[in-house]
Amino acid sequence: MKHTHHHFLMTFAIVVTLFVASLYFYMNSSLKSMTQDVIDTRSKVASLQSINNKSQKLKKLDKNSADDWKKLYGMFVTTDGTVSFIESLESLGVKVGSEISITAIDNVAPESGSLAVNGYVSAKVSVRGSWTSVLKTLMLVENMPYKAIISNVQISENTGETSTVSRWGMSFDIKSIKAI
Numbered sequence: 001m002k003h004t005h006h007h008f009l010m011t012f013a014i015v016v017t018l019f020v021a022s023l024y025f026y027m028n029s030s031l032k033s034m035t036q037d038v039i040d041t042r043s044k045v046a047s048l049q050s051i052n053n054k055s056q057k058l059k060k061l062d063k064n065s066a067d068d069w070k071k072l073y074g075m076f077v078t079t080d081g082t083v084s085f086i087e088s089l090e091s092l093g094v095k096v097g098s099e100i101s102i103t104a105i106d107n108v109a110p111e112s113g114s115l116a117v118n119g120y121v122s123a124k125v126s127v128r129g130s131w132t133s134v135l136k137t138l139m140l141v142e143n144m145p146y147k148a149i150i151s152n153v154q155i156s157e158n159t160g161e162t163s164t165v166s167r168w169g170m171s172f173d174i175k176s177i178k179a180i
Helices: 002-064 066-073 082-096 131-142
Strands: 099-108 120-129 148-158 167-177
Touching (some): 082 099, 131 148
Antiparallel strands (some): 099 120, 120 167, 148 167
């Protein structure tokens, strides 16, 4: 009888050992799987944090550059700002003592392939005054807060003037990009 009792214990020990070994391998593979899931999740979280940080930096940059964007948009003539553009040109003469007259103004359609999809406002401008006031007017026009192209500048002396101050004349074309 002792003999059968040992077989039973031996069989029980083998079954328990196999059960424990299979439980060990099952837990080991489960832990490896969980560990890999944790590593993947951490890398996704790190990636999302990086994207969030970049997004926060871009939002901060956008907020900090809001005034610069306003200045940039102010450099273009708005679609309904042609009159204020003309008034700005004409008011420059008062500041330096010259007479400014705009002889022609035109809203130019955009050229094909042009970056300015809204076209231009162009004007022919005539200025009369002393040499100093004429040159100061040109300087002020060049420094207007618009993205403008000045071309065909011609300066001449008006010898038929009877005033004590020599009168000079200047004409030029100005073209400014219209904004949306």
